[in-house]
Amino acid sequence: MSLSPGLLVAAPRSGSGKTTVVLGLQRALARRGLRVRGVKCGPDYIDPAFHAAATGTPSFNLDSFAMSGPLLGSIAAQAAGDADLVIAEGSMGLFDGIRQETGRTGASADIAVLFGWPVILVLDVSGHAQSAAAVALGCARFDPRIDVVGVVLNKVASERHRRLVEDGMARIGLPVLGGLMRNAELTLPERHLGLVQAGETEELDGRLERLADAMEGAIDLDRLVALARPTQITTRDGAVPLPPPGQRIALASDRAFSFVYPHVLAGWREAGAEIVTFSPLADEPPPSGCDVCWLPGGYPELHAGRIAGAQHFFEGLRSFAESRPVHGECGGYMVLGQSLEDGYGHIHPMAGLLPVETSYAKRKMHLGYRVAHLVHGGVMGPAGQRLVGHEFHYASVTQSDPARETAFAMVQDAEGNDLGTAGHRRGLVTGSFFHAIAQG
Structure with missing residues (x-):
């Protein structure tokens, strides 16, 4: 064609x-x-x-x-x-x-x-x-x-x-x-x-x-x-990169949360999902009428103090997570954790929904493709589901629950080298540093 x-x-x-x-x-x-x-x-x-x-x-x-x-x-x-x-x-x-x-x-x-x-x-x-x-x-x-x-x-x-x-x-x-x-x-x-x-x-x-x-x-x-x-074009079948995680998706969207692949959002909409945006920086909670909340990556480390003070956002997020799934990618994952240390060494309390503490002060570049298999079933697919994504950030994990049963996925790099576990899962809340590009 x-x-x-x-x-x-x-x-x-x-x-x-x-x-x-x-x-x-x-x-x-x-x-x-x-x-x-x-x-x-x-x-x-x-x-x-x-x-x-x-x-x-x-x-x-x-x-x-x-x-x-x-x-x-x-x-x-x-x-x-x-x-x-x-x-x-x-x-x-x-x-x-x-x-x-x-x-x-x-x-x-x-x-x-x-x-x-x-x-x-x-x-x-x-x-x-x-x-x-x-x-x-x-x-x-x-x-x-x-x-x-x-x-x-x-x-x-x-x-x-x-x-x-x-x-x-x-x-x-x-x-x-x-x-x-x-x-x-x-x-x-x-x-x-x-x-x-x-x-x-x-x-x-x-x-x-x-x-x-x-x-x-x-x-x-x-x-x-x-x-x-x-x-x-030699082959096309209308493939959806990632099935929508819900029918009505609450998507954090502002200067701190903006790293979403356009093809993923387009695929969700084509599959019939509705995307409702909200701004944590404006202290907005996830809209109550949604059935899943998605916190994408971005630059929370540059806005950590403002996010820490967004009490309506945090209260609404915690309430949402009691009955509906919440997922965070990279920066979103950091905000779902216990605390985030900014570039000046100031430690800011975060949502406390996942057992991880992160730091932008202790900078180390993490870069590369990730091939993941989910440890548990959830909004990203059933247990064992293969996801291909990419990781690019400078944050370090300063404290984390290393147990496999609380991990989000088992990951490898693009050459098949085992990288161990990635991210966390607690109740209906999941998150990891890699951005999912497509199901494999």
């Missing part, structure tokens, strides 16, 4: 500027009247919100490790079926992933191959000139499955510098679609888990307009659009 055209914007490494380029392209083409849809490769839950702001349409994740072929096809078909152009953004370097069978590594290249999308490389050319062509040539030849059709130069120092880089590209026959000069004003604010969230970024629309202006002036947009190719 062939659908609307798409392309993948990727880079040889993180920090090359691909998010800046993607957002600028999306906004520039959208304001020309094209229906543009964004897609993010891999498990990033921040960038899709920026895509949505740039295009005015939802953006979803595509993950070749965590998602089945039918689920990938279903999500891509939804994006390409309602657009004039899909602009997908890679994650990390183009080929960076895990050690798995070809096509299931989680790398951006897998997604380009699966859907027949050509690759546009964003190259940070600071610090070299003609040698940038060697990097581009390596990307073009490393994996014969993909087709690198052009490059966008970033952080060009001068017109002379640009000409030298272009000379190198001419030697390998790779078109230069444009070049961006060094400009600190085009960067977006960041914090410890990546970009500051779209909903928190000041004057986001103005920033996106400036990015679009920069792309209009630096990149041959007509030529770039012409390089896109029809999206190829």
Whole structure:
């Protein structure tokens, strides 16, 4: 099945500027009247919100490790079926992933191959000139499955510098679609888990307009659009990534609780569930008419004092948990625990519903895919249910009940290494540090 055209914007490494380029392209083409849809490769839950702001349409994740072929096809078909152009953004370097069978590594290249999308490389050319062509040539030849059709130069120092880089590209026959000069004003604010969230970024629309202006002036947009190719879908069956945990879901949603995969929420709605949002930061309890409460990840460590003082929220949450399921992912899990230590060393009491204490002061990065099997049945599935998810946070567990009978799941990493237990379960309350992407 062939659908609307798409392309993948990727880079040889993180920090090359691909998010800046993607957002600028999306906004520039959208304001020309094209229906543009964004897609993010891999498990990033921040960038899709920026895509949505740039295009005015939802953006979803595509993950070749965590998602089945039918689920990938279903999500891509939804994006390409309602657009004039899909602009997908890679994650990390183009080929960076895990050690798995070809096509299931989680790398951006897998997604380009699966859907027949050509690759546009964003190259940070600071610090070299003609040698940038060697990097581009390596990307073009490393994996014969993909087709690198052009490059966008970033952080060009001068017109002379640009000409030298272009000379190198001419030697390998790779078109230069444009070049961006060094400009600190085009960067977006960041914090410890990546970009500051779209909903928190000041004057986001103005920033996106400036990015679009920069792309209009630096990149041959007509030529770039012409390089896109029809999206190829080989398998799709309307697969739901995660069955809804209830019919009416109370979803915490504010600056402290915002890390939810868009494809998960869309799947719940398509399955007939209703999602009712509330704000713990506004001291709102879970709506009483709901049959399950979901606390997603986010930045509770940045708002720990305010959350600790949200007594109506905590009282309502504890009352809700007496008769209905409550689940927390990452930051939500931390809030369900006994206490949370912020970055200044201040310890704040939390909901006290799970036997865990966490600290952001004792920082340690935890990053990677998680393959989990539930210890007990609950809102995420029956005992033994396999879930594939991702963990990315800097919090440490300072106190925890290690007993297997109180654990949420048994987990492995992407290569099958045993990581022991993850999270906790007490009564109807469950939680863990990993964000579920799909059932396996």
